[in-house]
Amino acid sequence: MRKIAAVILSKNEEKNIQAVIENARNSVDEIIVIDSGSTDRTVEIARQCGAKVFFRQWDNDFSAQRNFALDKTDADYILYLDADERMSDELCQEVKKIADGEELRQYSFMRKIKAFGFEYRYGIFAPDEVVRIFPRKNICWENKVHERPVCKLPKIKLHGIVKHYTYDSWQQWLDKAGQYTTIWAKDSYRKGKRASAGSAFGHGMYGFLRAYIIKLGFLDGWAGMYSSxxxxxxxxxxxWKLYELGHKK
Incomplete structure (x- = not known):
């Protein structure tokens, strides 16, 4: 039987860390928390709940945080969870079965997002499929923000869902948006990507049309409008931040 470990990234997640650890414990053998410098009780609570906690200094690189966990366990499989995510009972049972599988695979499941007190069905926050379970020796993450897994193994979709309870307030969204867009712009500029002022507005308008029209965000009413x-x-x-970097140079 193969061993499964859950990896949770954290920074100041004291309101979430106990619940996500207790949720993950229903389906895995070991829980690893990678903390990037919490100043609240996150680390204390995680250890009290039986998780192994490791520290990695935050350097604006989400993939590096995820890759850092790979040699902190001897588990055969890694399940990645965010601190504000919770697996359904059905998904927990599905994850348990992975330990009995003979062939190495990567596994996905559906994610439903609840933001600002509303559970989205359409638009940019519509339910989506996420790949989160991998053989530890066959996975590597890339991109500093909006990171993506690189794994060449066949993929299997599990039954059940994970609920993502994100963005309690507009301020929280604005803080994260400012952080993520800065990381993306600097990383994209480093890779040779450029933008003009006009293309920045064009991308923004297309983003709205894609979220509100193409992905049917209007069906979520006012919640769909403001998320778009x-x-x-x-x-x-x-x-625009990418344009500013090029303009300053």
Whole structure:
């Protein structure tokens, strides 16, 4: 039987860390918390709950945080969870079965997002499929923000869902949007990507149309409208910061 470890990234997650650890414990053998400098009780609570806690200095690189965990356990499989995510009972049972599988695979499941007190069905926050379980020796993450896994093994989709309880307030969204767009712009500029002022506005408008029309955000009513406007602003901010970097150079 193979061993499964859950990896949780954290920074100042004292309100979430106990619940996500207790949720993950229903399906895994070991829980690893990678903390990037919490100043609240996150680390204390995680250790009290039986998790192994490791520190990695935050350097604006989400992939590096995820890759850092790979040699902190001898587990055969890694399950990645965010601190504000909770697996359904059905998904927990599905994850348990992975330990009995003979062939190495990567596994995905559906994610449902609840933001600002609303559970989205359409638009940019619509339910989506995320790949989160990998053989430890066959996974590597890339991109500093909006990181993505690189794994060449066949993929299997599990039954059940994970609920993502994100963004309690507009301020929280704005803080993260500012952080993520800055990381994206600097990383994209380093890789040779460039933008003009006009293309920044164009990308922003397309982001709104994609979220509100193409992905049917309008069916979520006012929640769909403001999430689409948020996406417009977020996308515009990404490309405007990229434009500013090139303009300053």
């Amino acid at each position: 406007l948020q996406h417009l602003f977020y996308t515009l901010m990404k490309y």
